[in-house]
Amino acid sequence: MSETYQVVCPVDDLEVERGVTALVHGQAVAIFRTHDGEVFALGNHDPFAKASVLSRGIVGTRGGVPFVASPMHKHAFDLRTGRCLDDDTVTVPVFEVRVEDGMVHIGGRKQKVA
Amino acid sequence: MSKRKRIVVVGHGMVGHRFVQAAVERGLTETHDIVVIGEEPRPAYDRVALTSFFSVESAEELSLLPGGQYDDPRVRLVLDTAVTGIDRKDQVLTLVSPPPTPSGVELEDPGTVSELEYDVLVMATGAAPFVPPVPGKDLRNVFVYRTIEDLEAIREASQTAKAGVVIGGGLLGLEAANALHQLGVETHVVELAPRLMAVQVDDAGGATLKRHIENLGLSVHTGVMTELIDGDDDGIVSGLKFKDVEEPLEVQMVVFSAGIRPRDALARECDLPVAERGGILVDEQCRTADPHVFAIGECAAPDGRMYGLVAPGYSMAEVVVDALLEGPGTFTGADMSTKLKLLGVDVASFGDAFATTDGALELVYSDAVAGVYKKLVVSEDGKRLLGGILVGDASAYASLRPLVSSGIALPDNPEELILPASRGGVQLGMPDEAQVCSCNDVTKGQIKEAVAEGGEHSCEDVACVKKCTKAGSTCGSCVPIVKNIIEEHFASIGKVVDKGLCEHFRLTRQELFDLVSVHGYRRFDDIVEAHGTGRGCDICKPAIASILASQFNGHVLAQETAALQDTNDAYLANIQRNGTYSVVPRIPGGEITPDKLIVIGEVARDFGLYTKITGGQRIDLFGARMEQLPAIWKRLVDAGFESGHAYGKALRTVKSCVGSTWCRYGVQDSVGLAIALELRYRGLRSPHKLKGGVSGCARECAEARGKDFGVIATEKGWNLYVGGNGGAVPAHARLLAGDLDTETLVRYLDRFLMYYIRTADRLQRTAAWIEQLDGGLDRVKEVVVDDALGLGAELEAAMARHVDSYFDEWKATIEDPEKMARFVSFVNAPDVPDPAIAFTTERDQIKPADPDGAVSLGSTIPVGAPGLVTAGDAR
Ligand code: SRM
Ligand SMILES: Cc1cc2nc3c(=O)[nH]c(=O)nc-3n(C[C@H](O)[C@H](O)[C@H](O)COP(=O)(O)OP(=O)(O)OC[C@H]3O[C@@H](n4cnc5c(N)ncnc54)[C@H](O)[C@@H]3O)c2cc1C
Ligand code: SF4
Ligand code: FES
Numbered sequence: 001m002s003e004t005y006q007v008v009c010p011v012d013d014l015e016v017e018r019g020v021t022a023l024v025h026g027q028a029v030a031i032f033r034t035h036d037g038e039v040f041a042l043g044n045h046d047p048f049a050k051a052s053v054l055s056r057g058i059v060g061t062r063g064g065v066p067f068v069a070s071p072m073h074k075h076a077f078d079l080r081t082g083r084c085l086d087d088d089t090v091t092v093p094v095f096e097v098r099v100e101d102g103m104v105h106i107g108g109r110k111q112k113v114a
Numbered sequence: 115m116s117k118r119k120r121i122v123v124v125g126h127g128m129v130g131h132r133f134v135q136a137a138v139e140r141g142l143t144e145t146h147d148i149v150v151i152g153e154e155p156r157p158a159y160d161r162v163a164l165t166s167f168f169s170v171e172s173a174e175e176l177s178l179l180p181g182g183q184y185d186d187p188r189v190r191l192v193l194d195t196a197v198t199g200i201d202r203k204d205q206v207l208t209l210v211s212p213p214p215t216p217s218g219v220e221l222e223d224p225g226t227v228s229e230l231e232y233d234v235l236v237m238a239t240g241a242a243p244f245v246p247p248v249p250g251k252d253l254r255n256v257f258v259y260r261t262i263e264d265l266e267a268i269r270e271a272s273q274t275a276k277a278g279v280v281i282g283g284g285l286l287g288l289e290a291a292n293a294l295h296q297l298g299v300e301t302h303v304v305e306l307a308p309r310l311m312a313v314q315v316d317d318a319g320g321a322t323l324k325r326h327i328e329n330l331g332l333s334v335h336t337g338v339m340t341e342l343i344d345g346d347d348d349g350i351v352s353g354l355k356f357k358d359v360e361e362p363l364e365v366q367m368v369v370f371s372a373g374i375r376p377r378d379a380l381a382r383e384c385d386l387p388v389a390e391r392g393g394i395l396v397d398e399q400c401r402t403a404d405p406h407v408f409a410i411g412e413c414a415a416p417d418g419r420m421y422g423l424v425a426p427g428y429s430m431a432e433v434v435v436d437a438l439l440e441g442p443g444t445f446t447g448a449d450m451s452t453k454l455k456l457l458g459v460d461v462a463s464f465g466d467a468f469a470t471t472d473g474a475l476e477l478v479y480s481d482a483v484a485g486v487y488k489k490l491v492v493s494e495d496g497k498r499l500l501g502g503i504l505v506g507d508a509s510a511y512a513s514l515r516p517l518v519s520s521g522i523a524l525p526d527n528p529e530e531l532i533l534p535a536s537r538g539g540v541q542l543g544m545p546d547e548a549q550v551c552s553c554n555d556v557t558k559g560q561i562k563e564a565v566a567e568g569g570e571h572s573c574e575d576v577a578c579v580k581k582c583t584k585a586g587s588t589c590g591s592c593v594p595i596v597k598n599i600i601e602e603h604f605a606s607i608g609k610v611v612d613k614g615l616c617e618h619f620r621l622t623r624q625e626l627f628d629l630v631s632v633h634g635y636r637r638f639d640d641i642v643e644a645h646g647t648g649r650g651c652d653i654c655k656p657a658i659a660s661i662l663a664s665q666f667n668g669h670v671l672a673q674e675t676a677a678l679q680d681t682n683d684a685y686l687a688n689i690q691r692n693g694t695y696s697v698v699p700r701i702p703g704g705e706i707t708p709d710k711l712i713v714i715g716e717v718a719r720d721f722g723l724y725t726k727i728t729g730g731q732r733i734d735l736f737g738a739r740m741e742q743l744p745a746i747w748k749r750l751v752d753a754g755f756e757s758g759h760a761y762g763k764a765l766r767t768v769k770s771c772v773g774s775t776w777c778r779y780g781v782q783d784s785v786g787l788a789i790a791l792e793l794r795y796r797g798l799r800s801p802h803k804l805k806g807g808v809s810g811c812a813r814e815c816a817e818a819r820g821k822d823f824g825v826i827a828t829e830k831g832w833n834l835y836v837g838g839n840g841g842a843v844p845a846h847a848r849l850l851a852g853d854l855d856t857e858t859l860v861r862y863l864d865r866f867l868m869y870y871i872r873t874a875d876r877l878q879r880t881a882a883w884i885e886q887l888d889g890g891l892d893r894v895k896e897v898v899v900d901d902a903l904g905l906g907a908e909l910e911a912a913m914a915r916h917v918d919s920y921f922d923e924w925k926a927t928i929e930d931p932e933k934m935a936r937f938v939s940f941v942n943a944p945d946v947p948d949p950a951i952a953f954t955t956e957r958d959q960i961k962p963a964d965p966d967g968a969v970s971l972g973s974t975i976p977v978g979a980p981g982l983v984t985a986g987d988a989r
Contacts, residue, residue, distance in 0.1 A: 007942075008941060008942045009941045009942055013941065015676070015677060016677065017649070017677040018676060018677040018684075020941045021939065021940050021941065021948070022940050022941050022942045022943075023940040023942060023943040023946055024942075028940070028948060028949075028950060031941075034649070035649050044950075045950065049691070051691065051692050051693040051950070052693050052948055052950035052951070053681075053689070053693045056681050056684060056685070056689070056740075057652070057681065058651065058652040058655050058656070058677075058678075058679075058680065058681075059649075059677070060618075060648070060649045060650040060651035060652065060654075060655060061618075061648040061649040061650070061651070062617070062648075062651060063617065064648065066649070067651075069651065069652035071680075071681030071684075071689055072681075072689065072691075072693075074652055076651075076652075
């Protein structure tokens with residue numbers, strides 16, 4: 001299942017440090033582009049607030065780690081691993097991302113995160 | 115076990131109250147019951163702060179016992195009841211309720227008489243103002259200045275009186291004069307002695323003080339004797355005649371403040387010895403000649419001397435509790451130092467202010483232009499400070515006074531201590547034993563203990579030290595020094611008190627604000643590159659967005675700032691628990707036409723939104739999906755609505771009452787003003803949300819004093835209050851200025867709001883901001899009303915820029931395709947609504963469905979524990 005990549009939007013449509021939501025394989029995925037040009041994709045669902053909102057959070061760095069702060073109660077999630085920086089027993093799913101020909105492709109859920 | 119003993123306290127004033135507090139705290143109520151008999155209709159209140167009654171307006175705020183009763187059930191408080199007799203042989207008191215009138219006029223109802231036995235009697239009856247036997251002293255509109263009831267009567271009379279006179283130019287007299295002046299009465303001060311405050315300051319100091327006071331528009335008459343008070347046909351004061359002066363003063367009210375006399379009549383009647391000049395004679399344990407009877411506070415005369423200040427009274431209260439616990443405490447005299455601000459003029463006097471010690475030397479610094487006079491009294495060898503007088507600038511008081519009691523050696527050039535800082539003033543280290551707070555007898559050592567790491571309290575700020583040691587909690591004059599000690603302590607252990615915003619900026623919000631203003635930065639990237647590290651976070655980004663908005667008032671969703679906004683600002687709506695948004699159109703002052711009401715109803719119906727009347731006098735529409743917001747707002751904007759900024763740290767609402775337009779009590783058009791203010795300040799981004807209120811009369815139906823700025827109509831104009839809020843830590847707004855015309859009111863508000871926006875911390879509402887400002891509300895008054903920093907015009911200009919550049923951000927958003935592009939559910943499927951959002955209904959309206967219920971997360975995520983995959987699992 002995770003082999004198939006889905007094209008979501010031109011990378012230029014992603015504003016730096018602002019997220020968008022995409023519907024990938026029937027589910028909501030939050031996509032972010034950081035200041036250094038990298039693109040990340042996380043599940044959009046905030047497990048604390050139990051609402052589909054992560055793409056609307058503020059993006060920044062904490063001790064060098066790129067993260068998004070949930071708009072609901074400000075829980076911070078590592079964009080690379082999905083791990084919650086405030087409670088390391090909680091993780092949100094992270095998805096494979098490829099940028100090809102100026103388009104963002106989202107793949108399956110990452111099996112192994114750094 | 116023996117029967118529990120009963121302590122009866124006569125008088126529930128400041129000292130009686132302190133006695134009970136100490137008794138409870140120190141366990142005396144384990145063995146004793148306490149009954150307190152108070153003659154006034156209310157529990158003890160802060161008499162020292164009596165004058166602020168005119169600005170607080172609710173007497174409750176002065177109360178020392180806001181609940182009205184002690185928590186300890188073994189203490190019983192009986193109010194509105196006087197003790198009229200003491201039978202020392204049988205240890206029985208006679209009580210009368212309600213108390214007989216002081217003038218001795220027969221009451222129709224003589225009151226209920228009862229008896230009460232005591233084992234221990236504590237007299238805390240205080241003192242009464244001394245009224246000299248001047249002819250005319252019983253006319254109407256002749257007052258004294260001692261109780262809340264006195265002040266109520268003075269305020270009442272001030273509404274019709276044009277001019278008034280205070281007889282007595284001492285400390286209390288000047289305070290009373292200050293009050294009359296603030297009540298808008300033309301004020302005279304009459305003093306028999308050749309100078310003001312004869313007890314505390316010398317001739318030169320008195321003269322400086324007099325000049326200050328005359329500059330404020332009060333008339334001072336020193337060295338004159340009052341011959342009689344004239345009355346008109348109705349028995350109301352009409353004038354005051356001096357001895358050897360032809361022209362009488364035309365005044366319609368008189369306030370006596372010619373000293374106080376201990377209330378020792380009860381003691382005299384039961385043959386307890388009193389001092390020659392009044393006051394119940396007591397020994398070092400505050401015990402009278404009768405071992406079962408103690409006396410404390412202003413009614414007592416330890417060693418024959420009475421003390422008209424609260425601090426010695428508090429010590430006496432502690433000493434008696436100690437005696438009853440068989441402790442060793444004694445009272446051996448007190449520090450009579452005083453520091454106060456009279457009519458905005460600092461005055462302090464401490465120690466041997468008149469250089470009566472043998473060989474004492476005086477060092478004087480005086481600057482007639484600035485109106486500053488400072489005198490130090492030092493020992494013959496110039497090594498020890500004995501006392502001093504400060505007029506016009508008493509900032510050195512907090513560091514000088516402890517030098518007197520501790521006897522620390524002075525530096526080689528002691529005059530440096532009173533020179534202005536620019537001329538080489540120095541800071542002094544003081545030893546741990548030095549008393550810092552004289553009201554509550556707290557030493558430097560005790561304050562250091564409170565801030566010690568791992569100690570009992572581990573305080574980190576003044577507020578905590580105040581709570582734990584009581585230092586600074588009474589007159590407040592020692593607060594600057596307490597603050598210094600705390601900072602000194604943290605510096606000494608190498609702890610940096612970090613005031614930085616977050617890990618990205620080691621700067622406070624105020625510093626960032628100034629940097630932005632100096633450099634003219636418009637982009638976060640430039641600011642973080644020049645002054646910060648990393649890429650920012652959810653703390654600094656919205657803070658900088660707010661600073662940029664306050665200064666340049668661009669669109670919050672403009673290219674450079676859009677990514678900085680908190681989620682609510684980012685979508686110009688308030689996010690709700692299920693990820694939907696609420697919509698709050700502005701309804702200025704809460705006034706709305708039927709047509710507009712119908713539009714709101716239609717929009718809510720057509721989009722299936724939940725509606726509710728908010729606590730802010732407007733209507734909130736809930737349950738909008740993000741992608742629906744533009745269409746909803748299009749309808750609202752077309753009907754003439756604007757954004758209500760419910761989502762922003764910005765002006766929310768200015769609440770109003772119907773005021774003079776409809777209400778039979780209203781004295782001004784409160785709705786009109788509320789609308790004008792809401793329109794003036796709409797869209798103003800600030801460190802925290804801002805709320806206002808305008809009430810049409812003192813009944814305060816708009817709850818204006820619960821707002822950051824509140825306006826209450828008076829017969830003469832508007833009273834402006836600042837620093838109120840509701841929420842978890844409610845604060846009542848306090849008077850900034852009274853009886854203003856509308857133009858002045860707006861000018862002061864412009865200055866106040868801009869001053870706040872410039873200097874407050876992030877997420878600090880006005881109340882907390884004022885609290886932490888050096889000088890508190892007085893400082894705000896200096897800057898806003900007196901324009902002491904000369905910033906007034908600049909602050910007004912900044913506000914004018916805001917007003918001129920205002921635009922409705924929702925209208926601007928729906929007109930801009932680039933901004934509209936953000937409002938889609940999915941970038942790749944804009945027509946599919948987010949399936950994670952679901953509703954049920956309740957009371958005929960929608961509500962979010964239970965998140966644990968029907969949330970579809972799609973097929974590829976292991977369902978069961980949505981998102982709750984642990985770190986380990988993910989690996
Ligand atoms: C809708 C409303 C409750 C209602 O159903 O009536 C409300 C709802 C919220 N209030 Fe409130 N407050 C509402 C009136 C009030 C009032 C009453 C008033 O304004 O007269 C108060 C007390 C007055 C005051 O602010 O001092 C009030 C004190 C608070 C506080 C505490 C503030 C404080 O300084 O302690 C918060 C928390 C905060 O801002 O940090 C808060 C925060 C909130 C937030 C923004 C919480 C949040 O982040 O989700 C709520 C979302 C608003 C929304 O539209 O989704 N709300 N809130 C009221 C909207 C008023 C309006 O028309 O704009
Ligand atoms: C305007 C003003 C400003 C002041 N400013 C300062 C200041 O800056 N610094 C300072 O140190 N001091 C100041 N003082 C003085 C300070 O308020 C008093 O020292 C303090 O209140 C004394 O406390 P007390 O309990 O002895 O007397 P009070 O507070 O007067 O209490 C005595 C109570 O006993 C009641 N009582 C009397 N007789 C009876 C009876 N027979 N039966 C029942 N109840 C009875 C009285 O009604 C009163 O409530 C000021 C006073 C005033 C009026
Ligand atoms: S505050 Fe005064 S004017 Fe306003 S509604 Fe209440 S009573 Fe009427
Ligand atoms: S000296 Fe008055 S509160 Fe400390």
